[in-house]
Amino acid sequence: MLFRCTTESDRDRVTAVTVDEPISWIPAERYLDELGQGMYRPEWTWIAEEGDRVIGRALWWGQPASDHPLALDCLHVDASAGDRTAVAAGLLTASLKAFAEMGARKLPLYNLTLPHGWREDPAVAAALAWRRDAALAAGLTDEVERLRLEWTPEIGIPAGSGSLVFAKASDEEFLQVFRQIAVGSLDCETRRNLASKGAEVTARQEMDFYLSCPGERGWWRLVRTPQGETVGLAIPSATPYNRNVGYLGVVPEFRGRGHVDDVLAEITRVHAEAGAELITATTDTGNAPMAAAFARAGYRTAQIRLIYSAPES
Template identity: 30%
Template sequence: MTDPVIRPLVAGEETLFDSMPDPLPQLRQMGYADGVAGGGYRPEHTWVALRGGRVVARAAWLLPPGAVGSPWLDWFDLTAEPELGAALLRAAHEALGGPLSYQATLPAYWRRRPEVLAVVAPPMAAARLAGLVERGERLRCTWAGTPLPATAGRYTFRPAADAAEVEALVARIGDPEVLTGKEIARAVGGVDLATAPLAWLGGLGDNWRVALDAGEPVGLAGTAGDACYPLLAWLGLRDEAARAELLVDAVRVLAEGGAREVVADVDGHRVAALAELERTGFRRLRSRLLFEPAGAAPADRADAPRSAVTTG
């Protein structure tokens, strides 16, 4: 067997990267050349493995212009053995100054789909061989105009009075259930979306909704109708029973503002929140499996979709 050649790209080799057939075309929303033109992908952050002149592995680390963080592995395809993929990652990590995080983007319900598992298992095995450790899964869900369910009407809702009220409720809630785009907020702006959402989302108006039980705030939802797409950016509860009605209220406000689609990100272990999103009419769009260097503490990393490197 021909010894593989592992190397970074050089400027002008976008067609070499694209010469490898796309194993999961349903996930690709932006071509590699477009990413280079936009400044997120760079030849020196892109590596390939060639065997007999044919690309059998490719990896691209993403860093949006102006980002304050480090590049993260955003695109990793492998049709060869996991050991070759691991060798590519180790060579790239050495050149990039050390192991970096990997965001493995996967179709919804990927564990149930043998044809998808056959594609994604080799690069994930390669990541583990290269010293990366799975740290969790993020699910992106989308609401696309389905009728909102009726609610019991136990809670009332109003816009947040001011930034001080939002900040006070964020501090009291502590652990929000829905955080959409938290990784890109961390990587691009250096912002912890969970604890300082106004630093990233900004604005008030009707974007922040407070759930009230007999006048007492029991939940908070932050929306963004003018980001890269309408999104439920932040949702946290002091009373879990308010979850259903707060979700419906937040989506209703976005829909009345003209949104035809709303996206929301939730951690895979938040079973109750995911179930309520689905009862509200959200459907799973994709998953993202998060890998970090072994020994590193879990941290928020960039989660920008290939089609956008903005607040979504």
């Protein structure tokens, strides 16, 4: 069996692959559209070949300006392949090795979207099982489950209390608040990075990530009391597809006072007043306070995301 990245001549073979399992996948139309935008690329598209047959496909995605892919969007192995886990693990291992050899300092993650309540659906659980086993075998052993939430205009803009001030600030001021918020965070990735890298590196990486997103830096606001005390930060952001709740947080000394509702209301207001028809957000299933805040603001759970990533040294 041969595992390799594709060339332009493979395009029809790649787009001919269809997925008949109840799990997220990328259809031909979207692949071709985003291939034209540079979010999918032939060198990021990997296939498993047996003779002249394509029996497996891995579609890695990145931003148009990315040097390396950021995430695996779609993994499929034909049921006729026999051991689907082994084929998928081989495909992932080969592609991840190639990305590392091309200079990727952080390996892309596997972003798997499932319907809400997937544990009660045997077909979805079966489609997930061999993909999860393949991800773990390929070294993507850190697993996080997240809620994907949505706001639409008919929900209405949540009312803020009016007790906080939202103001522009310098990068250094934002970086300082990122450092403060990392302490005691319930976000799995933040906690993992804080333990392995410390607050300074964790804060810098989180800030750099949001600076790289399609949202505008001018949307960012520090959150303060009327007396000037720093409460947290609000980062309305965007993906290549829609506006989203990028990052919000409250510093430790102001937690537990309901300020998160005001911060989320402000981010929602910014997007809604700009005409957003859809605002998306994600939060870890284990971050109960944040999930509750989204529920109070009217955000609905649309999907579940399982994220598999390589442990960072």
